[in-house]
Amino acid sequence: MDIFLGYVKAFAIGGLVCMIAQILINKTKMTSARILVLFLLVGVFLELVGVFKYIENFAGAGITIPITGFGSTIVKGAKEGAKIGLFEALTYGFRNMAAGLTAAIFFGFIFALIFKSHSKKV
């Protein structure tokens, strides 16, 4: 039952985050790049002020699967690094981006090679 409730929460909060994005798109005609940057920075901010973990405890994947989760992992890395030294403080944030970036670039590359573009020919 607890697990089921976790999915309901993830669905509700994840859906809500995406709906806020859609409201911004409808009202301001923001492009997807701007939306993604904005929500990444929201995640960074929420992690910096220490609120993110409370939302994560409640919503689980509802807040970590949206790009806000990517922002949060970056700050978590920086925080961990700062305990060791200045060099680590400046570089461990990027280190936490490694998994996502590697996957996106590698799979983007592979699938672009395999599949032809489906968008309309210009």
Add this chain to the structure above:
Amino acid sequence: MEDKQYIEYVHANAQKSAHVMTLVWAFLVGGVICCIGQGFGDIFALVLPDWEKSKIAALVSMTMIFLGAFLTGVGVYDKLGAKAGGGSIVPITGFANSVASPAMEFNKEGIVLGMMAKMFVVAGPIIVAGTVSSVVSGLIYWIVGLFN
């Protein structure tokens, strides 16, 4: 009501309901994608009990990015995006789509200057924003740490 007024009334209402429908779609699709992520998290935690939580989370991200890139490749994700809008953009699968989609699109302009370069049309700003915030937040934590 006069004809012209009525047409305006219908038009305004139609726009309103179209607006509401995009929100409903964004909510549903975004929610479902997050639940899929939650599902992978639960499965990985079960299969890989000795992995720490952050590593599981990274693996979930990578899996979702794989799926996002694959569904972009087979042409499903962009169709979904036309309907779901924010629901397909904001999840990490949307980030994968923002890399894979221009990569495929510009493949015809050559591998190096087409695909590899244009891959970052949308993802570039995200990487820059992420990198800058990683340095800034690292600096903040380091400075705060000096006084503790």
